Amino acid sequence: MGRGARLVLPAAAAPQAQARRRQGGGLDHGRAAGEVRANLPRHYFTSINIGNPARPYFLDIDTGSALTWIQCDAPCTNCTKGPHPLYKPAKENIVPPKDSHCQELQGNQDYCDTCKQCDYEIAYADRSSSAGVLARDNMRLITADGERQNMDFVFGCAHDQQGKLLDSPASTDGILGLSNGAMSLPTQLAKQGIISNVFGHCIATDPSSSGYMFLGDDYVPRWGMTWVPVRNGPEDVYSTVVQKVNYGGQELNVREQAGKLTQVIFDSGSSYTYFPHEIYTSLIASLEAASPGFARDESDQTLPFCMKPNFPVRSVDDVKQLFKPLLLHFSKTWFVIPRTFAIAPENYLIISDKGNVCLGVLDGTEIGHSSTIVIGDVSLRGKLVAYDNDENQIGWAQSGCTRPQKASRVPFFLSRALRSQLL
Template sequence: MAVRLAVIASLLLLLPLVPPSSAVVLELHGNIYPNGHFFVTMNIGDPAKPYYLDIDTGSTLTWLQCDAPCQNCNKVPHELYKPTRNKLVKCADPLCSNLHADLGKPKRCGPQTQCDYGIQYVDGSSIGVLIIGRLSLPASHGTNPTDIAFGCGYDQGKENFNVPTPVDGILGLGRGRVTLLSQLKSQGVATKHVMGHCLSSKGGGFLFFGDAKVPTSGVTWFPMNRGHKHYSPGHGTLHFNSNSQPISAAPMEVIFDSGATYTYFAPQPYQATVSVVKSTLSNECKLLNEVKDKDRALNVCWKGKDRIRTIDEVKKCFRSLSLNFAHGDKKSTLEIPPEHSLIISKEGHVCLGILDGSKEHPSLGGKNLIGGITMLDQMVIYDNERSLLGWGNYQCDKIPSSKTLITSRL
């Protein structure tokens, strides 16, 4: 028996050591309409205090509004974060170099030697300084505090000054070296550079880090564009109602951006989409009439004889869109059914949640953003280990238990 055990032990030593799969699951709050944000509660500071952070796969830096003091700040749900001077990241620190490399801007060290930054978003800007703070993540036994670098934003731009917002800042989930997940991976806190989110059409959902939550089936995978600084499957062709001929004149460069509430198309595919939708309604559905008075940011709306309360009431009047991607012999399709492109406004109208990016956000240029509305009721996975994007239908209101998914390392 002793000999047999010794042989088994020797064989086990020859097996490769595979780290256990792990994941941390965080509950999301918010909705597409009327909130316009999906956000997570993160406990930051020592002692830890809660802050609402907008989950944004289009941004690399996590930041909070800070009392540094704050020059131009929005009205946020919680008291402004108060940094301490000895927690400022120095301009010469590699973290500062990585931040500016992520932002694509040259690093300039000022007389204070602190790591200053400026970020321009499609709908505003943020100026701040990079600091180190304590982040308390949920673990299998209580919480696991760890120090991370994040932005202390003290100027949100004059155009946004004093505007109420439901979030305290941004949770940067994009591709870069200073993202939260990149820092957790470099510190050995996270074992896999994999994350995903699930946004529920009922409101809320969940965000996860690690690969334990990734389904083994039912997911469409497609290679990321390695040369792109955002999460992009590259160029796709836009189709209407499963037609073989695309309605986009040329392949569209597509970016997955959870920080965008709606989906934004470049002018040509946007106009083509509006045209075919209106044509279908006029030919097949006499229940709806176009609204001439616009519903806030939603420019294309229809009204019925009575107030519309749910998309199910009018879904039969609309058709699906789809984006087809090809990379070598790999082909994948992102379906956009009516419920992933329509909004019921507070006026009781049904509105198209696909907008003209060139008018709403001129800085987008010819880019096309797949925003939160098109990600509803799908698990969207960003596998940076394999450079793959994944998506598949999922019940996003069913939040998995974190206790069964979090290992002692998280």
């Protein structure tokens, strides 16, 4: 299959909020109490087929982590109730310590000559963890014309989850690692020549639909995308820098932040968006000053900041016109063309079960990012976001996310579409 090949996965959303934040092995779960409303961040996952015969597994899509792992009967010490039976590896599927994938995962440390398996453990920011062994098995991909393509895939066979991972929704069997690390699914596919090292996702704003993700570059629009460079760093995350943050026409950067570049991380594994503490408190002050008909309601524990309106509110559509967009301004292209990531009010406001208007942007100090912006699912909705690891850039464009559209260009390589859906 040519390097232009692509896998399209429709997204499904479970009606439960769950935030994951990978921070050098870190993960954080968002808080959501009470009745789930239409615009509450949801839990997005997709289906992959592993094994021979191939069996489906539902995995949380996470651009903030590299290793894909599936709950595994090895046997399992601590596993949650998932939608499918636990993956059971054959002995020949266990990756030995001398394998290059094991050395990559463990930092090229001296491996154990007498050991028969490659152990791993991922620790997350909320003190939860997943431990297991690396396994290698077939992943089955279905092309648009109905053909089947098998690839060798190395992933985590997870048999011991601790902490909040044990509270994960029963809708998933594990996590799909999509970062720019060597162990991620896009990188493994690219190394085997199946796709270019590009992928993307499109999460629908409309709660009645979910969206899709794709692997390869054939669904990246040729025109209309805003691109920013990816910064290289020690963590396998998609990060760039922003020059300033505005609430409408009001700049939120306080004096201590002014003139400094703030790191921005795109993380589909986080339900909510996080701002640095100074920008977060400045945003709250702006919302309180601009909303005289709203009073802060500290009794509402849905999110840290909730306001009670002086009129009944059933959905975010009732109040979005009263608020302004959040604007992340990046450096201009050729010093002329502006590059802005706009977050509409409906993509940062949450309506609680009390009918209050809550802020879906949280303080980054909660996840150890006091000076970093993390853009989560709540703010990625309604945008096609592409991650181009070949060119080290991230791009976005407004989209209804109903179905993927092949780019109107002649591909350099003959390609076929690999299709699936976000569930």
